[in-house]
Amino acid sequence: MPMLPPGVSESDWTEALNEFAGVIGRDWVFADDDAVELYKDPYSVFRDEPEQRLVSAAVAPYTVEEVQGLMRIANRYRIPMYPISTGKNLGHGGAEPNLSGSVILDLKRMNRIVNVDDRNHSILVEPGVTFYDFYDYVTRHNLDISVDIPDPAWGSFIGNALEHGLGHTNFYGRDRFQTCNGMEVVLADGTLVRTGAGAVPKSTTWQDHRYGYGPHLDGIFSQANYGVVTKMGFWARPAQTGYRAARIRLPRRDDLHAMIDADCYLSNAGIINGMWDYASDIPGTSMFGPPATDPNLAGMLGGGYVKPDVAGLEKYAADNGHGYWQIHVRMHGPEKITAAQWEFAKDYISQKIPGATFEEYGPVLNFPLSDEDFGKLNTPPHPQRVYLGIPSLARFSGFMRSEMNQNPTDGHLFYSPIIQKSAEDVFKSQEVFAQAFEDLQIQGPNFHFAFPLFHFPKAPHWVLPLRVTRDREVNRNTRRAYIELLRIAGENGWADYRAAPPFQDALANLASFNDHSLLRMSEKIKDALDPNGIISAGRGGIWPQHMREDEQV
Amino acid sequence: MRHWKMLALSLFAISGNAIAQEEHPGEIVFDTWCEICHGEDVAWSGGGTRALQVKYGGAIPAELLKRTDLTAEFITYYVRNGITSMPTFRYTEISKKQMEDLADYIISEANNE
Numbered sequence: 001m002p003m004l005p006p007g008v009s010e011s012d013w014t015e016a017l018n019e020f021a022g023v024i025g026r027d028w029v030f031a032d033d034d035a036v037e038l039y040k041d042p043y044s045v046f047r048d049e050p051e052q053r054l055v056s057a058a059v060a061p062y063t064v065e066e067v068q069g070l071m072r073i074a075n076r077y078r079i080p081m082y083p084i085s086t087g088k089n090l091g092h093g094g095a096e097p098n099l100s101g102s103v104i105l106d107l108k109r110m111n112r113i114v115n116v117d118d119r120n121h122s123i124l125v126e127p128g129v130t131f132y133d134f135y136d137y138v139t140r141h142n143l144d145i146s147v148d149i150p151d152p153a154w155g156s157f158i159g160n161a162l163e164h165g166l167g168h169t170n171f172y173g174r175d176r177f178q179t180c181n182g183m184e185v186v187l188a189d190g191t192l193v194r195t196g197a198g199a200v201p202k203s204t205t206w207q208d209h210r211y212g213y214g215p216h217l218d219g220i221f222s223q224a225n226y227g228v229v230t231k232m233g234f235w236a237r238p239a240q241t242g243y244r245a246a247r248i249r250l251p252r253r254d255d256l257h258a259m260i261d262a263d264c265y266l267s268n269a270g271i272i273n274g275m276w277d278y279a280s281d282i283p284g285t286s287m288f289g290p291p292a293t294d295p296n297l298a299g300m301l302g303g304g305y306v307k308p309d310v311a312g313l314e315k316y317a318a319d320n321g322h323g324y325w326q327i328h329v330r331m332h333g334p335e336k337i338t339a340a341q342w343e344f345a346k347d348y349i350s351q352k353i354p355g356a357t358f359e360e361y362g363p364v365l366n367f368p369l370s371d372e373d374f375g376k377l378n379t380p381p382h383p384q385r386v387y388l389g390i391p392s393l394a395r396f397s398g399f400m401r402s403e404m405n406q407n408p409t410d411g412h413l414f415y416s417p418i419i420q421k422s423a424e425d426v427f428k429s430q431e432v433f434a435q436a437f438e439d440l441q442i443q444g445p446n447f448h449f450a451f452p453l454f455h456f457p458k459a460p461h462w463v464l465p466l467r468v469t470r471d472r473e474v475n476r477n478t479r480r481a482y483i484e485l486l487r488i489a490g491e492n493g494w495a496d497y498r499a500a501p502p503f504q505d506a507l508a509n510l511a512s513f514n515d516h517s518l519l520r521m522s523e524k525i526k527d528a529l530d531p532n533g534i535i536s537a538g539r540g541g542i543w544p545q546h547m548r549e550d551e552q553v
Numbered sequence: 554m555r556h557w558k559m560l561a562l563s564l565f566a567i568s569g570n571a572i573a574q575e576e577h578p579g580e581i582v583f584d585t586w587c588e589i590c591h592g593e594d595v596a597w598s599g600g601g602t603r604a605l606q607v608k609y610g611g612a613i614p615a616e617l618l619k620r621t622d623l624t625a626e627f628i629t630y631y632v633r634n635g636i637t638s639m640p641t642f643r644y645t646e647i648s649k650k651q652m653e654d655l656a657d658y659i660i661s662e663a664n665n666e
Contacts, residue, residue, distance in 0.1 A: 030644060034633075035643070038633065038641050038642070038643040038644065039643065040641075042635045042640040042641050043640075058643075060645045086646075087643070088640070090638075090640060094640070106643070106645050108643070108646060109645055132585075132589070154589065377596075378596045391589075392589075393600055394596075394600070396600065396638070397590065397599075397600020397601070397604075397638075399637075400600045400601065400603070400604040400638050400639075401603075401604035401605075401607050401608055401637065402603055402604065402607055403607060408604070408637040409637065409638075410636075410637055410638075411638065412638075
């Protein structure tokens with residue numbers, strides 16, 4: 001028998017479950033152990049320990065009216081509810097609530113693609129719609145529209161957006177929430193709200209005009225607990241027309257300064273519109289590739305506390321036809337346009353970085369793809385599907401057992417601090433994390449050659465998976481390390497862009513400017529919109545008034 | 554290759570082709586949830602297939618649809634409990650009935666090879 005929701009009597013709980021069933025049918029109220037177990041975070045860093053977040057039940061509505069009905073009941077009985085879209089937030093907590101005993105409001109069945117405008121390029125979807133669903137829909141209907149997607153692509157558009165998730169394709173689109181355009185939200189008392197232009201009855205611009213009139217409130221429903229988002233609009237783009245990939249090699253370590261400055265210019269000017277990826281070009285520096293076999297080279301690479309022999313490596317790179325760094329550049333658009341993008345970028349970077357070399361690789365693709373080109377995706381030098389907005393789990397499978405990963409973990413906890421888009425901050429963060437991972441005795445890459453990812457338009461984020469296994473000692477060490485890494489990052493002005501529920505209080509507390517005035521304001525909004533504190537208590541570090549003293553870190 | 558399979562299924566559905574009507578109900582579940590990781594083409598959708606290839610070293614087939622040693626109980630256990638990076642799947646994703654169909658489909662496909 002699953003646990004009772006906190007603060008709810010057994011008789012009230014029985015009544016509430018019956019009333020839930022009256023709204024959505026008994027088949028969609030899950031209150032037995034087998035079903036409830038499935039809402040635990042499969043990558044829980046508290047696996048089988050007393051602190052693991054548990055669930056009292058799950059309810060799965062099919063319509064917004066059913067969501068309203070469920071929320072009215074929950075509000076009357078003061079039952080904590082935890083909405084999830086598809087619960088595929090792996091590495092960041094899955095479907096796990098912040099508060100044990102919450103009822104999961106599972107919105108997976110609400111999977112309607114409400115509208116697709118392939119003329120002015122926007123969409124309106126429900127929370128259960130995944131990136132696979134959308135791609136299949138667009139393909140079946142031969143629509144002239146595309147969106148950025150993440151890998152793994154089995155998650156929800158809305159869930160990804162509300163967690164500030166990211167795609168892999170275009171500069172204007174990779175940051176999902178940046179493309180958000182209008183919401184439908186059920187408040188704690190069941191009130192239905194539409195934001196932006198959608199608040200005007202008969203509006204024809206809900207997904208076109210972001211603001212409507214008045215305060216722009218969409219942001220308060222992300223990484224927070226003020227309402228249940230039941231529909232969300234997004235700006236999209238026309239279908240892919242073409243793709244070109246290239247790499248830039250830089251001879252010297254310090255060339256990175258001019259390179260990232262050039263990236264800022266070329267990206268912000270809209271000249272290079274695809275993903276940039278940074279790496280070293282020296283053998284043995286990638287954590288996904290083989291180690292250096294040349295003992296002289298291996299000795300120069302350093303690692304952990306040991307800094308690399310930069311002068312020696314620059315000479316090695318020059319003598320052996322490598323760059324010290326290599327930067328992958330991706331361009332989207334018609335072939336003539338991407339050719340012009342690349343020509344301009346080469347000229348621009350050549351003027352800034354003497355000795356930089358340039359090379360296109362893989363095919364220049366034109367859409368619609370031929371069967372042959374389509375079949376070669378995900379096989380180097382052909383692009384990954386995700387770079388073209390085609391769903392895949394290829395990158396996700398990097399965590400699975402493979403020739404390079406003979407002993408996979410049972411999950412991971414992502415540590416993902418945001419830094420400034422500058423070589424100064426990249427180098428500084430490499431040094432800080434090299435030291436920290438060594439001090440904490442946790443596995444990581446050779447940070448002297450590792451890079452954050454450049455998904456967010458103007459601020460890269462590190463993606464550092466910490467080990468989660470079935471060994472409690474390993475998980476305890478991961479928890480300790482994560483909290484310490486948060487502290488170390490905070491000292492440098494960096495903070496994660498998202499966190500799993502057990503760590504959201506600690507992350508939210510990094511925002512301590514003016515005695516945590518941001519969090520105090522968030523709490524006032526919580527008290528006003530959800531006075532009984534029934535929605536996702538603790539999410540984003542925001543606890544309802546009656547739980548604050550006990551729960552806050 | 555789910556992309557092409559979905560296209561084909563939609564064409565069959567439009568034409569009312571008898572082939573669509575004969576589709577095993579578990580195949581839809583497999584195509585939706587399993588094939589994206591346990592597919593035939595490792596580059597496309599074979600993270601799970603590659604993992605099983607490495608785990609068993611070819612002693613048994615890496616593709617689930619070629620395994621003749623699987624039971625419904627075994628398949629259900631891993632869908633509901635996950636393993637390594639494979640997460641659990643909830644009843645709103647794969648219902649109890651769909652789970653039975655899925656297990657039946659995997660077992661029957663392998664034994665029909």
